[in-house]
Amino acid sequence: MRASTLFARTLREAPAEAEVDSHRLLLRAAFVRKLMAGVYTWMPLGWRSLRKIEAIVREEMDAAGAQELRMPIVVPAEPWRLTGRWQAYGEEMFKLEDRHGRDLGLGPTHEEVVTPLVAAEFGSYRDLPVNVYQIEWKYRDELRPRFGLLRAREFLMKDAYSFDRDAAGLAASYAKMVEAYRRVLDRCGISYRIVEADPGAIGGDTNHEFMAEAEIGEDLFVACENGDYAADLEAAVRRIPEEIATDGLAPMTEIATPGRASIQAVVEFLARPASEMLKCIVFDGGGRTVAVLLPGDREVNEKKVARALWPAPVRLLEDDEFAARGLVKGFVGPQGLGRDVTVIADRSVRGGRDWVTGANKPDAHVSGANINRDFRVDRWEDVTRVAEGDPCPRDGGRLRIGRSIVVGHTYQLGTRYSSPLEATFTDEDGSATPYLMGCYGMGLSRIVAAAAEQHHDDAGLVWRKAIAPYHVVVIPTNMDQPDVVKVAEMLYDELLGLGVEVVLDDRTDAAGVKFTDADLIGYPIQVVIGARGVKAGRFDLKVRSSGERFERPIAEAASFTVEQLDAAP
């Protein structure tokens, strides 16, 4: 490829809206262009990188025995209603009507399509296991798309779906996919960790995220200082304090707390620590009132609440809804809540007693509120957010919080989809048994951004060979000098003949511009043909990742370039 004709021009400056390095550099290097919020055009350079990742994913999925197919992007609403996801995704799913008024969506994942499909084709236990996958664009109408490819509304995903007869089969299918994911990310040169995760809108039980470490990552994870535990912050748990003795409980007494409608205000007013307060946060869970209790020094994890109430859509109660439900905003306490309210307590509430909490009337709290005696708990759940320094659930070590980019997510779904969709196979004994499913997502466009985050410097991108758009750039420093051009053209032809993915920067721009662009675009190897060098029969080579520079005889140019390329990461 000749740089003069290569479609897309680099930019000196990134648009102000680009907040993170990957976004800035991918725009500046002309890998992508924005069409609208969270929706990008892939320019030839970016597209080549993305297609290389696609090829790696395809190879590893095929090697793991998964079979490629391709499902529609536009999907009918009906099966999504059966699984509850039409409601659960809500506005995050792009929805439309066709000309006949039929409800359609743009698929965010495809369990609702693949499950009936497999049931129709592979209806016998003899057919199992089977794992099918596709590499296709997915859609999520993110509330706030940002960070370029990281939180996009259109993104390229590999989604695989395994169907097994029994739990052992599912575990084996799952393990194969985890192994394949490791190979893909290793080949792409991504540093990552595998963590326990929250299943989110997909549902199911065991699931893991593949997190590419990145300072700017929006996905927070928790890891024990001793290395024996790692989890997505949304899923992370801490060691629960031991249950406290309940002898000699204080009596429950009302305290006037005029205008103190927040934990912080009560803490200051009563001069008692937040850990003695019982927070009572009210949600609407599918129309039902849900009170969530946790110690006043902890934050609620709304995703955990949502998971506990799955598949009902869950939201915080609006201020103006409290009165109609008999509640006083800022002064809610669990004592006296009726049976129409579901009371969920965080497990750590068992570790406290004699709580200060709202008195269910304006400007008043109570102290000495205790479980069973003064209020009931319908369900014990883990609903708090883990904080830096919390004790590890495994060994009590300190938990630390880190940032990352989730590039893969694997789920053991079990019968989460096969049951509502009535997708069953005939087992050996003739019974109709729902498939045990797994699903396995990998964000290919995100891998491009993650690679850019992990491998760049101030000058630009630093591609690993496996996913670099091109491997070598040949830079004649001056297109006005026939000798220079001739040598560069010959080397370009020779490298092409050797099967090297090479760009000849034949633009008439100044050498400095070409060097800057070469660094910015991040070709693994830069070869410079200069006037002085040509006279002396020498050329220069720079390895982008290490910054190493070499000067060698022109006669060795092609072979030395290939040698350095082979050695480059």
Place this chain on the structure above:
Amino acid sequence: MRASTLFARTLREAPAEAEVDSHRLLLRAAFVRKLMAGVYTWMPLGWRSLRKIEAIVREEMDAAGAQELRMPIVVPAEPWRLTGRWQAYGEEMFKLEDRHGRDLGLGPTHEEVVTPLVAAEFGSYRDLPVNVYQIEWKYRDELRPRFGLLRAREFLMKDAYSFDRDAAGLAASYAKMVEAYRRVLDRCGISYRIVEADPGAIGGDTNHEFMAEAEIGEDLFVACENGDYAADLEAAVRRIPEEIATDGLAPMTEIATPGRASIQAVVEFLARPASEMLKCIVFDGGGRTVAVLLPGDREVNEKKVARALWPAPVRLLEDDEFAARGLVKGFVGPQGLGRDVTVIADRSVRGGRDWVTGANKPDAHVSGANINRDFRVDRWEDVTRVAEGDPCPRDGGRLRIGRSIVVGHTYQLGTRYSSPLEATFTDEDGSATPYLMGCYGMGLSRIVAAAAEQHHDDAGLVWRKAIAPYHVVVIPTNMDQPDVVKVAEMLYDELLGLGVEVVLDDRTDAAGVKFTDADLIGYPIQVVIGARGVKAGRFDLKVRSSGERFERPIAEAASFTVEQLDAAP
């Protein structure tokens, strides 16, 4: 690949709704499965064929100097409003709103995205020409999706867009693409003809369709018996009769025609031929009344009318709209139509005189109506439909009508998009000049169906090697016989080792089932390992396309298979 695990099972019967051979066979052979009307899942076999076509298209586009990129499927409405296509496509474009209420569409083609993109990157005459393409799913909400992949609502398309500085450049870019299209279709084994075509909703001027011949094709074309002219029926023209002399015109006289509101009724009532009647068909063109005149024995071509009025949306006037516009349904004549009505006459109207036409009041016609004297014509256009036997516009030979499947469509757009989108480049003299564009569409999923239509027999599909999902099937006739299985497995391994795309039919089904499936799926080469053959040290081979059968020593199995495969079409 082993047939026992290959995902998707063949069907004995096709669903009743499948009306044409390609649809029936692609369903039965498990190449595709329907998700909903006009929307299909591509199963592993179909996906492999489609991806092979994709690879051929990519190779030929790259070889022609086009550069691959990838534009979003979800597109914002704004640029579509500027070009008029948001309205022009109407319900045929899938439209949706995002969560913030912004109008979006699913792209049917991408001129509105690519034009500003190129203008932003390649803004100088020095950058031109450039041709960019993508291979991506496209969307059209067809009123009546049918014939499987032929009229689908989601379909895979290659769309390329060329940008040139001047007409000579555009012509050269266009010629390159036509050449690339020929190579793609030749390589895919498609018989086709190139015809002049109607630009439809894309607009522009010179354009050609690549029509795969097929008896069931929905796309009608016209070809001269002498081979010097071929065109899409919608675009076809006939030789126009010469202008008639206007001396001694008859006077215009009113005739009572009680209840005769159709040409046919007037013909019978007056006992005069339809060719003496002047048909006056009334349209609404973007809110304006448009009267279209043509001889009574001709049919109007609504697409030609739409093209003449582009980009205004055009529709026939509804019955209940005539009165409000001062017209009498069934008795409209051009004489006395006000300036608020645009009068378009077909060019052939110049070949007649003394017309019988409506009197613009109920139950009356006039005779002796003549151009200029009695009525005015605002525009002369070609708006009639060509009929079987009409004279060829080139040599007057008989035109015949044939059926086909359009698999490609190339357009010289000129400034059709660059003007409304204000996409200009800086020319050598510093002036801002709109790009001269071409666009080039090719239906990849349609090629699969066209290939199936052109290459099948009663037993099933007959794939050309270039796009067959697999090349060879090895059929052990009986999986209970260890000798048979052993020979088949060895041959399978040997062929895999030679890089042959081979399926081992290791299912426990009867040999007859396997033979039927091999014919249905259409592997180019079938190799049969039977019990008697193994005993005798022989195997059987069948070439699917010719039906030729061979029996050879087992020792030569791999080499003979490869030899026959090489020789197969």
